Amino acid sequence: MNEQSATLLAVVFGxxxxxxxxxxxxxxxxxxxxxxxxxxxxxxxxxxxxDGLVHWVISIATHT
Known part of the structure; x- marks a missing residue:
């Protein structure tokens, strides 16, 4: 995970x-x-x- 995506997720969760x-x-x-x-x-x-859990849930939700 790069710094930009971690920052974006922190903002969304915030x-x-x-x-x-x-x-x-x-x-x-x-x-x-x-x-x-x-x-x-x-x-x-x-x-x-x-992060692994979040990616797993997203992959299940998007079926990719």
Missing amino acids: VITVLLVRSRDCKWWEAALIALFGMYAGQTPLLFAA
Whole structure:
């Protein structure tokens, strides 16, 4: 994953996080999105596992 795509994902997850926090209703999948935002923003070692999971879900959703 290059720096540009990591930054884009961090921005997307950040916007989603702000919207979820403002709604004051957070479900389990929304908490997972917030956790993903934290990993992408912090560039933790778990980023690579989370990135693999995100790519796997996207490939299933797009059937590619």
